[in-house]
Amino acid sequence: MSRSGRSGGSIGFRIAAAGALALLLGFLVVPMIALFAETGPRELVSSLGERGAAEALWLSLRxxxxxxxxxxxxxxxAAWFVAxxxxxxxxxxxxLIELPxxxxxxxxxIALLAAFGPNGIAGGAIESLGIELVLQTAGVVVALTFVAAPFFVRGAIxxxxxxDANLLDASRTLGAGEGRTFLRVGIPGARAGLASGAALAWGRALGEFGATLMFAGSLEGRTQTAPLAIFEFLARDFDAALALSAVLLVVSAFILLAVKLVGGRPEVVDADR
Structure with a gap:
């Protein structure tokens, strides 16, 4: 094939790839823009004053x-040990880590209920300690931890x-133990990956719906997180559902932006410091 033919094919592919990117961005961005286009800032703020909206948002954040x-x-x-x-x-x-x-x-x-519910495998032992999880705020934390943990652990591993294994070997050669190597070399060296994994886990926890509903229920002020409140508002106040969805979108965007700005490049710390 001539050089001009290869050049033409390359340009054609680039145009097709750019078109695919534009299509993908349009598909992903248009629904997010629509959240704000459907309601103005004043209506957005007033909708957050709906009964249960602010409480659900605060509960989600906590x-x-x-x-x-x-x-x-x-x-x-745990990720350090596996890695x-x-x-x-x-x-x-x-x-097993990735299964959730x-x-x-x-x-x-359902799995959480079978494990930690009143009649679950570990439910009796947990209740004997005076800890209640089902239909309690603590149960929300358990559900969020279960579904979000793999996002962080995978990234951390x-x-x-x-x-670089040579950095770890140098740390041990200088007399640093496993714990010191982990703290002085491992964590700084994996900083960007840890931050990214934490952001993904937090975003997943903020958006969790099904496991929370099944395990902790949707009790206003106690277990009704923002995603659960959005689902409830759909039936009676679409503007409130839009407002909560928009706030979650802004928070999620802030999390990702913070990771891009703060995560930075991996940092190497001298093992003998």
Whole structure:
């Protein structure tokens, strides 16, 4: 094929790829623009004054942040262990970690009931400690943690695996133990990946619907998060549903933007500091 023929084919492909990108962006962006086009700023603010709207939004923020703290606190060292060791059953462990990603939300809620409900496998032991989860705010945190944890842990594992093994070896050679290496080299080196995973987990927790409804219910002021309130408002106040949806969109966009600005490039810290 002549050079002109190859050049023409290349230009044609670029045009087709650009067209596909424009189509994709249009499909993704138009519904988001429509959230704000359907109602003005004044109506948006007044709709948030609807009974239960502000409470649902505040509950979503509180419970999703609580779930994120649990996920990061437990998931970070767990991801480090999986990433830096080759052990028997590792593939099974990874599969179990990722399973909630493909589990239907309603099935996730039923699984939580079977495990932690009053008649569940661990329900009796939990209640004997005076802890109530079903139809309680704590149950919302449990549901959000269950569905969102894989988003953080997967990203954390990939971030830890990407760290240069020579840096870790140098840290140990300088006398740093496993814990010091994890804190001084591992976490700084995986900072961008950890931030990205945390953002995805938080966004997933904010948008969680099915598992929360099945496990914790939709009690106003106690377990009714913003997604559940949006579903309820659809039947009686579409403007309130639009307002809550728009707020969640803004919060989600802020989370992603913050990760882009703050995540930055991985940072390497000297092991002997």
């Amino acid at each position: 419970t999703s942040l609580a779930a994120l703290l649990l996920i990061v606190a437990v998931g970070t060292p 830096r060791r080759d052990f028997r059953g590792r593939a099974l462990v990874l599969t 990603l493909v589990l239907p939300p309603a099935a996730a809620g 990939a971030a830890f695996e990407a760290i």
